[in-house]
Amino acid sequence: MTEEETGNVATIEAYLAALAEGAGSEVLRRFFTDDALQVELPNRLNPQGGQGDLETLLQRAEQGRKLLRSQTYEVRSVLARGDRVAVEASWTGTLAVPLGTLEAGAAMRAHFAMFFELESKRIRRQRNYDCFEPW
Numbered sequence: 001m002t003e004e005e006t007g008n009v010a011t012i013e014a015y016l017a018a019l020a021e022g023a024g025s026e027v028l029r030r031f032f033t034d035d036a037l038q039v040e041l042p043n044r045l046n047p048q049g050g051q052g053d054l055e056t057l058l059q060r061a062e063q064g065r066k067l068l069r070s071q072t073y074e075v076r077s078v079l080a081r082g083d084r085v086a087v088e089a090s091w092t093g094t095l096a097v098p099l100g101t102l103e104a105g106a107a108m109r110a111h112f113a114m115f116f117e118l119e120s121k122r123i124r125r126q127r128n129y130d131c132f133e134p135w
Contacts, residue, residue: 005080008118012085015123016073022065025058032057033124044132057126069096069105073112085116091130102135109133 001009015031038057042049052060064071071093079086091110098104110132117125 001080002082004082005085007121008083008085008116009078009080011118011121011123012078012087012114012116013075016075016087016089019061020070020072022068022070024065025062028058028061029054031123033119033122036122036124036126038126038128040128040130043130045130067093067095067097067099069094083118085118087114087116088112089114100135106135108135 011031015028018027018031032054034054036054036057037051039051040046040049071091074090074092076088076090078088089112091112093108093110095102095104095106095108099106099108102108110130112131113129115125115127116123
């Protein structure tokens, strides 16, 4: 890996760690460019998929903090090429509140493929393919 790629991977690893720690908007904002865009492909929680700018992304992260007691990311693989990083990860979230048929305290599990484009070691574009296990 080049020095740029190593730095970009470190940024993504730090971003996922901040999410797992329940970091607030101001901490998460530091990982993104001002013109950041996130695209979420359709999944069980968001059947229509969607996209959002930085403010929308931070609002969704805040909603996630209220929904989850805790969350973890287990990175399965990482590929980096220039300003792009691809991550395959397993995710587990423990609910703070009931969701659908799940009670507070239940664990949700998903398998994520996340694709990032970075600029100066900050995330400019993020695409998520989130595959949730049945509940």
